[in-house]
Amino acid sequence: MRLVHLDAVGGVAGDMFVAAMLDALPHLQARVLADVRAVLPAAAGTVDLLEGTSSAIRVLRFKVDVPHLHHHAQHATGSYTHLAERIATADLADGTARHAGAILRILGEAESRIHDVPLADVHFHEIAGWDSLADVVGAGSILAALGDAVWTVSDLPRGGGMVRTQHGMLPVPAPATAAILTGFAWRDDGVGGERVTPTGAAILRHLAPAPQGGGTHRLVAVGTGAGTRDLPGMPNILRALVFEDGAGESLGDRVAVLSFDIDDMTGEELADAAERIRQCPGVLDVSMSPAMGKKGRPLTSLRVLAREAALPAARTFCLQQTTTLGLRWRIEERVVLAREERNSAAGPRVKAARRPDGSVTVKAESDDLGQARDLADRRLRQHDAEHGGAR
Numbered sequence: 144m145r146l147v148h149l150d151a152v153g154g155v156a157g158d159m160f161v162a163a164m165l166d167a168l169p170h171l172q173a174r175v176l177a178d179v180r181a182v183l184p185a186a187a188g189t190v191d192l193l194e195g196t197s198s199a200i201r202v203l204r205f206k207v208d209v210p211h212l213h214h215h216a217q218h219a220t221g222s223y224t225h226l227a228e229r230i231a232t233a234d235l236a237d238g239t240a241r242h243a244g245a246i247l248r249i250l251g252e253a254e255s256r257i258h259d260v261p262l263a264d265v266h267f268h269e270i271a272g273w274d275s276l277a278d279v280v281g282a283g284s285i286l287a288a289l290g291d292a293v294w295t296v297s298d299l300p301r302g303g304g305m306v307r308t309q310h311g312m313l314p315v316p317a318p319a320t321a322a323i324l325t326g327f328a329w330r331d332d333g334v335g336g337e338r339v340t341p342t343g344a345a346i347l348r349h350l351a352p353a354p355q356g357g358g359t360h361r362l363v364a365v366g367t368g369a370g371t372r373d374l375p376g377m378p379n380i381l382r383a384l385v386f387e388d389g390a391g392e393s394l395g396d397r398v399a400v401l402s403f404d405i406d407d408m409t410g411e412e413l414a415d416a417a418e419r420i421r422q423c424p425g426v427l428d429v430s431m432s433p434a435m436g437k438k439g440r441p442l443t444s445l446r447v448l449a450r451e452a453a454l455p456a457a458r459t460f461c462l463q464q465t466t467t468l469g470l471r472w473r474i475e476e477r478v479v480l481a482r483e484e485r486n487s488a489a490g491p492r493v494k495a496a497r498r499p500d501g502s503v504t505v506k507a508e509s510d511d512l513g514q515a516r517d518l519a520d521r522r523l524r525q526h527d528a529e530h531g532g533a534r
Contacts, residue, residue, distance in 0.1 A: 145292040146386040149352065151299050153197070153379035154338035157278025158205045159368040160346050163383040164285045165192060166203040167366025171288050174236055178284040179277045182233040182243075183207070190277060195369065198378035202369035205281065207274035223251040223265040226276055235280070238287025242349065243280045245424055249345040250279075253319045275342055282346045294352035296452075298330040302338035320344040326455040334374055351425030351450035353397050363387050398427065398477055399454040401461060403470035404434065406442035413443055416464040423460045425453020491528040505529045 149155070149163075165172050172192065179190050193204045230243045254265045267275070286292075305312040315337050316324070323344040339347075364385040372379050405413060413431065421429045428448040436442040445465070449457040451474060461470055480496045491511035496504050507528040515521035 145289060147289070147292050147294050148384040148386070149294065149296045149347075150382040150384065151297050151339070152382060153370055153372075153374055153377060154300050154302070154340075155343035155347060155381055156340040156370050157275060157282060157342035157346060159370050159381040160343060161278060161281035161285065162192070162203040162205040162368030163366045163381045164368070165205065165366065166368060167364040167383045167385050168285075171285060174288060175281050175284040178233075178235045178239050179207075179281050181235055182229055182280045183273050183277060197369040197373075197380050200367060200378045200380060202367045202378070202380055204369050204371075205278070207277045221267040223247070223254075223267065224263055226267070226279075227251075229276065230280060230283075233280075236284060236287065239280065239284040241283070242286040243283025245422075246279050246282060246342075246345045246349045249323060249348050249424060250319065250341055253322045253341070253345075257318050257322060278342050279345075286350070294350045296327075296347060296350075296352040298328040299324065299347075300334065300338040301329045301331050303331075303335040306337045316344075317341060323348045326452060332377075334377065336372065336374075348453075348456070349424045351453035353451050361387050397451045397474055399449045399451050399457065399472055400475055401447040401449065401454075401457060401470055401472045402444065403461065403465070403467040404436065404442050404444050405465055405467055406436050406440050407466050408443075413465075417445065419464050420447060420457070420460055423449075423453070423457055425450040426457055426460075491524060493528050 147164075149160075153159075161175065165175060176190055176192075183190070189208045191206050191208060193206055195202055195204055226247055227244060230240050230247065233240070235243075248262075250267065251262050251265045254260075254267065255262045258265070302315045304315055306315050306317055315335070316339055317337065319341040320337075320339050320343075323341065324339070324347065327347070362384060364383075366383040366385070368381045368383070370379040370381075408416070417429045417431060420426060426447060426449045430446045432444050432446075434442050434444045445461075447457060447461060454472060454474075458470065458472065461467065480498065492508040493505045494508060496506075498504060505528075507525045511528075512521050512524050515524055
């Protein structure tokens with residue numbers, strides 16, 4: 144299992160994240176660039192990875208060059224509905240649309256709350272260009288490729304002053320950034336300006352990284368992505384440190400456990416609410432179990448497992464999606480086995496987990512067994528996937 148630590152030296156922006164990760168993991172470049180090109184129209188220009196420097200540090204920059212696209216045409220791309228439709232209908236690699244759509248939705252819901260308009264009416268003035276759509280899709284492609292990677296992040300540079308927007312001058316961090324990153328740790332390094340952009344904030348919220356990494360891991364790759372500004376006295380970079388755990392465990396992973404009871408929702412309502420909560424960025428799992436409440440009433444106990452940084456968002460989402468009047472939460476440490484998804488020779492995907500003694504156990508992906516004719520056929524497909532080898 145990979146652990147990726149994001150070191151926000153200069154800040155976090157969408158293009159910095161994509162550049163840093165592709166610098167660290169160059170084998171992902173072909174996939175990511177293909178996804179970005181698939182979602183952009185031909186008139187949007189070229190997508191490039193450019194090597195350069197920032198304060199004498201070698202860096203990679205991710206850039207969309209839009210030399211001939213009229214400003215009005217760029218501006219027209221900025222509605223949430225239009226951008227979401229482009230992501231949903233583009234020919235993208237497996238998993239990219241799901242992650243990119245979730246990142247875009249985080250941005251949309253933040254703007255919806257700030258301006259008090261329905262999500263469908265949100266227009267992204269500050270991310271209206273094709274380059275920002277490229278950042279969202281590029282990040283989504285990277286996250287889909289890395290699967291169950293564990294993420295951590297340093298304290299974020301707060302910046303300062305004002306930033307010019309379509310709504311006039313606004314304080315830094317921008318309102319959308321501040322709304323998205325509630326619950327994250329910030330630092331003041333004395334350097335002003337916008338240091339974390341709304342797109343960068345949405346990527347972080349979707350990752351729901353832990354504030355610190357623990358345990359012992361082996362550093363396998365380092366990548367450095369740069370922003371466009373020059374900062375006084377420091378490089379304007381986001382550094383990605385990619386670790387792998389060689390012992391079969393990922394240590395130091397902290398999660399939030401939320402618990403609450405429901406006694407006044409139907410089974411259909413509960414199933415729908417649980418699925419909505421499960422899709423909330425940073426939520427890892429949702430489970431329900433029957434119980435008995437006061438006055439002999441039957442009730443359903445819900446337990447939600449979420450990444451620590453996603454606690455504020457998950458807490459609010461549970462209160463919005465259910466009738467509960469309150470909930471409990473705690474922070475727990477956990478150990479998870481290193482695992483990866485593979486294609487089996489028999490067809491269905493399998494999840495391979497490495498045990499502490501070095502042995503590997505394999506389990507077929509349940510969704511890939513859904514085409515079976517009956518239970519016997521399902522079990523045969525499962526056996527062939529788990530015992531027929533992986534590729």
